[in-house]
Amino acid sequence: MANPVLVEVMRGAVVESRHCGAVAVVDADGATVLALGDVERPVFPRSAVKALQALRMIETGAADRFGLADQELALACASHSGESGHVAAAQSMLARIGLDASYLRCGAHPPMHVPSATALYCAGAEPTALHNNCSGKHSGFLCLNRMLRADPHGYIEPDHPVQREIKATIESITGTSIPDSRRAIDGCSVPTWAVPLKHLALGFARFGTGNSLAPERAKAAARLRAACAAHPWYVAGSGRFCTEVMQRLGARAFVKVGAEGVYLGALPERGLGIAVKCDDGGARAAEVVMAALILRFAALSKDEQATLDHLVRPTLRNWNGIAIGKLRSTDALG
């Protein structure tokens, strides 16, 4: 069965494009609050589970042992834009364990932040692994690896202790067992594991509340949430959706984008986890869906709602700045 249309792209008065997808909103006991489309279908969460991938770094004591700052914890959960502050924080994480960028196995790509990319090239430099949006996550992997006393060279492989610990963490917090047939390779070369959407929502309900988690895990989740709420710029970057939502709502919302139209998040006050997957991988639609869900479930004041209006119904402008249309969520989202 086809998933419902969640977002319409309006050009003038005509629907120009449509995005279908699935949504799961679940409480920390696993009760479904909203299910749209096929929420049983396994979905690669991609970068949207970086916070879950960072839990073991806290739980094992790596963050304390190596004295990681809250900004660095936020960067471990980030798909950052490669701005100079992000690059410096990744470098600092590596320096705390006596390593440098040559140990990163995420690959290099230009900063997502266009002025930073331009500045880099105009200085005659090339992007490095530090500019990769995953460099904080990978630096966190290397911190965890140091605690595990494993070989730092193979840390991206599925059978390496780092990735085995992370798989077990994701299985445990999402309440699923993931067969090898659902493993693929992520953009940054680590394994990504497809998990049914409703279990991703459950994982984030638990991450957001600590319910059903061992005390150490609940504490680690709270610490990561607090770090991201305090330093949302480190979770994404200038002008980015994740950063802006957490700047506006602080600890009331944790949201994280993943590639291919994924958004995951938690509303700790409400005890809810949210998982969004746009069928076609469209990031623009996933953002609108997440914004609409926050508006619906986060119990915001009128003023707070107004500050999110440009995210819920973004105006589309052309190269002359003329408003030519907008994105809007459909009635399916309430």
Added chain:
Amino acid sequence: MANPVLVEVMRGAVVESRHCGAVAVVDADGATVLALGDVERPVFPRSAVKALQALRMIETGAADRFGLADQELALACASHSGESGHVAAAQSMLARIGLDASYLRCGAHPPMHVPSATALYCAGAEPTALHNNCSGKHSGFLCLNRMLRADPHGYIEPDHPVQREIKATIESITGTSIPDSRRAIDGCSVPTWAVPLKHLALGFARFGTGNSLAPERAKAAARLRAACAAHPWYVAGSGRFCTEVMQRLGARAFVKVGAEGVYLGALPERGLGIAVKCDDGGARAAEVVMAALILRFAALSKDEQATLDHLVRPTLRNWNGIAIGKLRSTDALG
């Protein structure tokens, strides 16, 4: 009714994302050869009809009067990448009528060709309207405008003689009457008119064959096709799909991308017009669909088919160059 899934995005062995859409393949008599999904739904063709928008420039004698070169005719049909050769050709078109870039109303954006954009910024320059992918089309509008002896300042307005002539051309060649309710504003600020997909396919079947067209229009279409076949780099640019297909197949295929998942084209030898719209606006899927349709309908040799294989089933690689998946068309496309 939902449109069928046309393209699957594979990550490893798992379908990560799906693109739905509609396809119309029509012959020059209007007979439907293939119809997938809702081919009656009006679709904004966006930049995919630039060749139709250029017809009046030929028919009115503007191209001859101002001595436009074949490269310039191809640029009038182009969504170019803003490489230096494209910019120079747009400038040359304007110079032929004694105008300069200050007359262009398309707005400025950085060259789509990233090295060209980087070079521009590193030279301390800013993008101009000449770098806009539509600058050739707009320069063509100004050439037509000169023949019409109309005011060059308002040429992007729907009631300006230039846009009225173009609307009439699109209505005539696609065999439709377009109500004002289906008018919106394009990325470059000119009107864009939503037309049912099967009529867009009919328009390109006629454009590709000259059938059912007045002699002057058939001649103009043949001249634009020949110019694009001879100079496909001017229709898009380095590494672009339109350019590569026409470099490989020459006059046997005319293909043109439009924003929001549109692809239109003609297979003159086969007498067919093709219209593709991905529901979600995904360009990657529209390319795969167009490549699959060319493979199915263009009667290519095995060797020619092999040269298109990387467009029909593109391999997806991550930042380390590891093959992580692929795009593939579904059985719906045959």
